[in-house]
Amino acid sequence: MQTNENPTAGTADPIVRFENVTKAFGELVVLRELDFSVAPAEKVTIIGPSGSGKTTILRVLMTLEKPNAGYIYVEGEPLWHKRKNGKLMDADEGHLRKVRGSIGMVFQHFNLFPHMTALRNVYEAPVHVLGMNKEQAIARAEDLLGKVGLADKKEHFPSQLSGGQKQRVAIARALAMRPKVMLFDEVTSALDPELVGEVLSVIRELALEGEMAMLLVTHEMGFAREVSDRVVFFDNGRIVEQGPPEQLFGDPQNPRTKSFLGATLRH
Amino acid sequence: MVARFSVGSERIKNGIFFVIAILIVGTAFGVQMLAEPPELPPFDLLPSLLRGLSTTISLTFWGAILAFVVALITGILRSSQSVVLRSISGIYVEIFRGTSILVQLFWIYFVLPLDPFNISLSAFQAGVLALGLNVGAYGAEVVRGAIQAIPRGQIEASIALNMSRGLMLRRVILPQAIVRILPPFGNLLIELLKATSLASLITLSDVTFQALTLRQTVGRITEIFTLLLFIYFLIAYPLTLGVRWLEKRRQWAT
Numbered sequence: 001m002q003t004n005e006n007p008t009a010g011t012a013d014p015i016v017r018f019e020n021v022t023k024a025f026g027e028l029v030v031l032r033e034l035d036f037s038v039a040p041a042e043k044v045t046i047i048g049p050s051g052s053g054k055t056t057i058l059r060v061l062m063t064l065e066k067p068n069a070g071y072i073y074v075e076g077e078p079l080w081h082k083r084k085n086g087k088l089m090d091a092d093e094g095h096l097r098k099v100r101g102s103i104g105m106v107f108q109h110f111n112l113f114p115h116m117t118a119l120r121n122v123y124e125a126p127v128h129v130l131g132m133n134k135e136q137a138i139a140r141a142e143d144l145l146g147k148v149g150l151a152d153k154k155e156h157f158p159s160q161l162s163g164g165q166k167q168r169v170a171i172a173r174a175l176a177m178r179p180k181v182m183l184f185d186e187v188t189s190a191l192d193p194e195l196v197g198e199v200l201s202v203i204r205e206l207a208l209e210g211e212m213a214m215l216l217v218t219h220e221m222g223f224a225r226e227v228s229d230r231v232v233f234f235d236n237g238r239i240v241e242q243g244p245p246e247q248l249f250g251d252p253q254n255p256r257t258k259s260f261l262g263a264t265l266r267h
Numbered sequence: 268m269v270a271r272f273s274v275g276s277e278r279i280k281n282g283i284f285f286v287i288a289i290l291i292v293g294t295a296f297g298v299q300m301l302a303e304p305p306e307l308p309p310f311d312l313l314p315s316l317l318r319g320l321s322t323t324i325s326l327t328f329w330g331a332i333l334a335f336v337v338a339l340i341t342g343i344l345r346s347s348q349s350v351v352l353r354s355i356s357g358i359y360v361e362i363f364r365g366t367s368i369l370v371q372l373f374w375i376y377f378v379l380p381l382d383p384f385n386i387s388l389s390a391f392q393a394g395v396l397a398l399g400l401n402v403g404a405y406g407a408e409v410v411r412g413a414i415q416a417i418p419r420g421q422i423e424a425s426i427a428l429n430m431s432r433g434l435m436l437r438r439v440i441l442p443q444a445i446v447r448i449l450p451p452f453g454n455l456l457i458e459l460l461k462a463t464s465l466a467s468l469i470t471l472s473d474v475t476f477q478a479l480t481l482r483q484t485v486g487r488i489t490e491i492f493t494l495l496l497f498i499y500f501l502i503a504y505p506l507t508l509g510v511r512w513l514e515k516r517r518q519w520a521t
């Protein structure tokens with residue numbers, strides 16, 4: 001089902017591709033032979049009921065959760081497997097680190113490092129993981145904090161920031177690693193309502209800049225409609241329906257999509 | 268927030284001042300005693316007792332360093348992903364926590380020189396080793412607990428930033444764990460100091476050994492052992508104050 005109006009999406013080789021991916025927690029099957037891909041620079045939003053497995057899609061891609069079966073490719077390279085004599089073997093830590101380098105993630109609960117200032121939260125990994133020169137990394141971290149509107153908070157510790165500010169630092173921190181795909185897992189749902197807007201506008205700007213692919217899980221339907229090239233309705237471990245936002249929100253085909261959207265819109 | 272911070276630093280200042288004051292007064296008192304021991308009893312016994320002081324202090328010092336290193340390494344291994352490393356470190360901890368430190372000391376001093384080990388240690392080395400390994404085993408559990416108390420989200424954020432396990436440990440986990448580790452380590456240090464008295468039983472001439480010798484030569488049992496209590500207390504009390512100070516000073520830990 002490739003009904004995408006983004007001219008770059010769908011034509012180029014996918015930057016992320018799930019092939020038959022299954023993930024279960026004990027008896028509970030959360031992803032069922034999932035096939036799914038994201039094109040470079042594509043903005044994809046995943047929506048669906050609670051517990052349907054949306055977060056799990058992001059987590060297996062970030063290597064926080066290991067799939068039980070299937071393959072995930074990042075820029076054509078298998079993520080959880082290593083090619084060896086034409087076969088795919090289980091990947092080791094080194095391989096995981098090599099491939100997941102092009103993925104970044106922003107979490108629902110920020111997960112900032114509480115013992116580091118906002119600035120150091122942002123430059124720590126570029127210096128120690130990418131081996132960037134410290135002065136350059138700090139200069140870039142300052143730029144990024146400026147970009148998310150927090151230039152004046154760089155010396156603050158996370159405990160001295162509001163939820164919205166923390167989340168913006170977390171976005172800057174993830175951006176500092178220059179990911180090609182960024183994952184956002186309900187990044188505004190732990191925030192007080194009046195702080196949601198400032199975080200969404202930062203993400204909106206990133207979406208407009210364009211070159212980074214984005215995979216978002218959100219309950220903010222208006223926002224999904226606005227920034228996405230494609231919206232995926234996910235339920236019970238499967239993609240039920242997907243398409244450009246105007247189509248999925250305006251003219252959903254599947255009855256499950258209809259009833260889900262009906263229920264959320266009525267809220 | 269700002270108000271809490273300034274109250275905190277006020278307390279810190281008071282704490283530092285108090286600890287330093289006690290240390291200065293205590294040291295001055297000790298030096299005074301050593302320089303011109305008062306003739307009147309029981310203080311005429313002090314010079315002989317204090318002859319063991321340097322042994323007691325260096326046993327504490329080296330034992331603490333060994334215990335710290337052992338606790339850190341073992342505590343990290345206890346939290347490792349490898350079943351083998353976890354089991355080995357677990358066995359060590361259980362053995363050293365589950366048996367008497369006195370027996371461990373005897374074992375290291377009397378059994379290690381025999382077949383099949385043939386490792387002869389001086390009494391001092393044996394004392395440091397027994398104290399370090401015993402207290403290190405308790406410390407390892409402290410380290411393990413502190414590492415496991417780190418929220419899962421911290422580890423996930425480190426993975427998302429593509430950190431290696433070593434980097435994550437050094438830059439994310441240990442700096443946060445250390446805040447929880449230090450106060451209980453202070454308590455273990457006091458335990459260690461008190462346990463050094465056992466080394467007198469393998470011929471080390473610490474303050475307790477001096478006391479036992481004095482008892483045989485001059486008698487005056489009440490005076491000797493009361494002074495001994497005070498000596499241990501005077502060394503331990505600054506440590507106790509230091510621990511209290513650390514407990515209060517937990518910055519961003521909440």
Ligand SMILES: Nc1ncnc2c1ncn2[C@@H]1O[C@H](COP(=O)(O)OP(=O)(O)OP(=O)(O)O)[C@@H](O)[C@H]1O
Pocket residue numbers: 025028030048049050051052053054055056057
């Ligand atoms: N580590 C885990 N162990 C056991 N079960 C888990 C684990 N992680 C997730 N699950 C279960 O897997 C299912 C899917 O979880 P997931 O977090 O992916 O859902 P979701 O679509 O993101 O839901 P929500 O909208 O509530 O965030 C849920 O039933 C959840 O309870």
Ligand SMILES: [Mg+2]
Pocket residue numbers: 054055056186217
């Ligand atoms: Mg979720």
